[in-house]
Amino acid sequence: MNSPHENCDADSLDRRPLDPNSGQPLPEREQPGYYPGFSTLSQQRYWDAATRRKVLERVHETPPIRFFTPEEARMMEAIAAHVLPQDDRVPARRIPIVPRIDERLHKGRTAGYRFAKMPPDGDAYRLGFQAIELMAQKNHARAFIELTWGKQDAILKTIHDAKPGDGAAEVWEKMPIHRYWALVVQDCVEAYYSHPWAWDEIGFGGPAYPRAYMRLEHGEPEPWEVEEQRYAWEAPPDAVSDSKGPAIAAHGEHPSQGQGGTH
């Protein structure tokens, strides 16, 4: 595990997180994060049948693209690669994001509401593509997917900051920019952190019925969990997403009230 991936070209090297000591790109890992050797899937025989079926289906079956056009799907892949970059993962262990979003939009599944000022989710995605493309053309006279990683990241950062300039003002008049950003980030994190490989990365124990947790206090691991082993890493040099920016909630409307339903 965690062996360097071979056959990586220069571009993918540029997009890797760095070792802060050497300044060199870190090797791609089977499993990034601070819990080496931890595997939720290795515990699947202790899960109930319905949960096991649901999680394994997620691991083994990637839904086909049906909502996005091929061109939109390429654009969405480019966006998702910034919202949830996975260049520290070996390609075989990257988690499909866009097919999950496409599946939701194809099936017309919503979170149970639409903000009055927002179009339906599918239309919001399409307006977003339009806006991002306009911004790329206006600022760089090129298509978004042809821009360098750093320029793409910078455009998305202006959307994150809700300061898109005048690149696509006519599109942002049709939907609040912070709600669009929240929609995209929420869909991406739901796809990523629903995957057992992401659970392994963050040390989340995953399903625990019927076996249960026994060690509730002081963050102690179960006998089948592992202790944290931290390592230092820096985001790739061109990435602008690893600074602690101003909270989006500082805008007039809160973008994400209670999506997770925590209480």
Next chain:
Amino acid sequence: MSAIVDSIEGPGADHVHYLGSMQTIEFPMKRYEENEEIDYVVVGVGAAGGVLLQRLSRAGFKVVGIEAGPFWDTERDWVSDEAGSHQLYWEDMRVTGGKNPLALGANNCGKGVGGGSVHWAAFTPRFHPSDFEVYSRDGVGADWPISYWDLKPYYQLLELEMPVAGPAWYPWGDPHGYPFGPHPMGGVGNTLIRGCTNLGIPVSAGGPVAILSGSRGDRPHCIYRGFCIQGCKVGAKASTLITHVPDALANGAEIRDRCMVSRIHHDKKINRVTGVSYIDSEGCGRFQKAKAVIVSGYAIETPRLLLNSACDGYENGLANSSDTVGRYLMAQAGNVIAGRFDEPVRMYKAPPAHALTEEFYETDPKRDFARGFAIQTVGPLPIAFAKQMMAARGSWGWGMRRTMMDYNHWSAFGLLGEILPWPENRVTLAEEKDQFGLRVAHVNFELHENDKMLIEFGRNKVEQVMHAAGAEEVVQEARYAHLVGAARMGKDPATSVVDCFGRTHDIANLFVCDGSILPTQGSANPGLTIQALAARTADYLISQGEIIFNSDRRDMTPAPVRPELSPPGTHGVGVPRFA
């Protein structure tokens, strides 16, 4: 280990319908004919509907519950998985607007037998005596048409029926004790206790929460897996699906699941309702005749159904002569305050609901706003936490990956703050329609000055507690929790929809019984109060008997409390009562 592994394969594989890991249920249930006039049709089998069906059937009434979602088999249908649990929530389209729009769906709306009690975190504090007289005390909000003391016997009954685990001495409001012992602490509870204690703030550990801390009958104790709001497969957390519905069916109640009620029918000549139309699971339109109708659809679907049932004589919505249906909708301030600790916390273990303080619940003359708030544990699982970090910390990209790699170092508290009832915070009908051709709800929500001051003060207090617990970084996400109001009860028919028993002022055989009848909400989670009100309404209906069906007479005499109608084996069993 083989025995454990075998049992994993067991439930669900043998076509037995499971309600929790041990309890099973026998089908078929009683079926009433479509043209048979039943006594009560209950629209929505959730927290209130489940209790109503159980009480009314046990008293011998012919009752049918009509539920939009499925009748869950918990082994087959539920999973220990955040992304796989969307079907528990009401995720049909609604439009949400206003200056401070509410998030709906997973946050506050259930679908399926058990309703929101399937996905609640199950905190069960009682309302305080002051909650029932907010207007008299502070000149804001509204007074209830009943007092705490009217509801207290039902709090006591429901705390046994669920039952509730918590400390033997709970100091706030009307002090009392709980029948099951407190739960062991998890990482989040420990940070709340540490932070509160360092600031001299009293704190309650291990409850009150409607989760079994010891096994009882065919329900096992909690296993601390943390998936409370994804539905408790264990059967340790109370939901009416497992606490009241089985007894309802055993007493001849019928539940029609996957059936969406589209209209309540009204006969103008006699000003009485006659039954409900609904679309069944096959998509066929049906009608159920009934002597009386109880709407238990919760704070959005209840007003939506009344508004969609507008008819000759009630052009602005059924039972809406006061123009109050849909108004005074309330959510509680539910800001999540997250703190990062050097040492690991692993907040996914233990129930999200396991420690709280109500020390700031009451109006404090030293503050410049009315009413108060509670501070509670929450335990967001990874997807929920990532979304919170997006809002609270602006996390995305590599920053999101880095934040989430530290998931196990974070603890999270919830502010639960009282937002007052305002007439323009309301449910109306949007132009767009759902899959049944019914106009969907439009929700308008806006904070007022008192609300904003309370949230600001409360949020700062919670952040202080998190810092005092030793957090090195503290961030917060503004959000809301719970929904109540929108068909409120009151004494004055000009300013409320129902009387103190849930009967609409306008129509003598039409009732509303769910969270929508609450005039104010305190800073307590509403689930226990909703079920207590349902038990009280049931006792009233049972006492009135045939009068409800044959007469428009409105007898306001309170009914005797009937503990004998509790589900078997729940009343009077081993209660430490120190209060």
